[in-house]
Every structure is written in C-alpha cells, then in structure tokens.
Amino acid sequence: MQPHATPVYSATKHGVRAYMTSVCQDPTRPDQGIEYAMIAPDAVDTPMVRSLDNNRIFYWDELKDLVLGRLIKPQTIGEALLQLLRCDVINGAILHVDNQGKTFRHMECVNDGVTFDPSKVFSTSYVFDQE
Numbered sequence: 001m002q003p004h005a006t007p008v009y010s011a012t013k014h015g016v017r018a019y020m021t022s023v024c025q026d027p028t029r030p031d032q033g034i035e036y037a038m039i040a041p042d043a044v045d046t047p048m049v050r051s052l053d054n055n056r057i058f059y060w061d062e063l064k065d066l067v068l069g070r071l072i073k074p075q076t077i078g079e080a081l082l083q084l085l086r087c088d089v090i091n092g093a094i095l096h097v098d099n100q101g102k103t104f105r106h107m108e109c110v111n112d113g114v115t116f117d118p119s120k121v122f123s124t125s126y127v128f129d130q131e
C-alpha cells in the first residue's frame, strides 16, 4: 500500500462528497427547487496550507516543494464557484479546480443523470489563467 499524506483529512473530504451525492438524489428535491454540488480544489493558497508542517501531515518535507509550487489563488476558487452557479443544472456536480501546469477544471456528474445534463455543464467549460 502506498503511503498517504493525509488519511484522516482525506476520509473527511470523502465524507462530504458522500453526503452531497446522497442528498442530491433525494426524490423530493426537485419539488423543493434545491440543487447540490461541490468544488474539489487542488491545494489553495490559504493560511491552512501555509501552516502545514510535519506535525500536521505526513511526508511534508517531501511534498512541500510540489504543493507550494502550484498553489491555486483563492480568487480562482471564487471564479470557479461563479462559473458553477451560472450553469443551468448543477445537481450532483463535482467541480475540480486543478493547477497542475496549467490551471483548468472539469466537472463530473455523480447522480443518476435524471436531473443533471452534462452537455449543459461542459458547454460552460472555462480555462482559468492565473498569470
């Protein structure tokens, strides 16, 4: 098994994802006019990330150059959120905000496809340029 830097933290994030994918399939949801979605960013330049050290995550000495070298600006997350909210249908969507080399994003659909139209979401694809 590969070593993992953040096993408990990652487990909590998967819990958030599981919660969203569960509530987004509530059969009474369409009548309530509510949609559920989430943003899953790569490392963002925030106080939490800036305060990481070997006591907070495993293998920080090995990871820090990689992580700190590709931090996403917080305002990019704001832009991503606005893009998400502009989509016609977002229920069940997970918006990835990535910054490996070039910042980009994609969405994945996690629900049963009944209320989610990926063609509409992908038509809003947007390339972020942080430079």
Ligand SMILES: NC(=O)c1ccc[n+]([C@@H]2O[C@H](COP(=O)([O-])OP(=O)(O)OC[C@H]3O[C@@H](n4cnc5c(N)ncnc54)[C@H](O)[C@@H]3O)[C@@H](O)[C@H]2O)c1
Pocket (backbone or CB within 6 Å): 040, 041, 042, 043, 044, 045, 046, 047, 048, 049
């Ligand atoms: N920074 C990243 O790289 C990153 C990536 C993916 C997901 N996230 C997630 O995004 C969230 C925010 O992360 P961050 O990096 O901005 O963290 P952060 O620690 O830099 O900021 C968190 C903020 O939340 C506030 N806060 C804490 N408890 C609160 C409460 N009970 N009520 C109101 N405000 C409260 C803190 O005062 C702080 O300002 C976290 O759930 C984190 O796991 C962060």
Ligand SMILES: CC/C=C\C[C@H](O)/C=C/C=C\C=C\C=C\[C@@H](O)[C@@H](O)C/C=C\CCC(=O)O
Pocket (backbone or CB within 6 Å): 005, 006, 009, 042, 043, 044, 048, 049, 056, 057, 063, 067
């Ligand atoms: C490898 C790091 C890369 C990217 C950042 C990413 O989101 C992962 C962070 C991983 C671990 C963070 C650990 C933080 C630990 C703490 O000391 C603590 O201050 C965090 C406490 C609560 C977090 C609650 C929350 O996520 O909402």
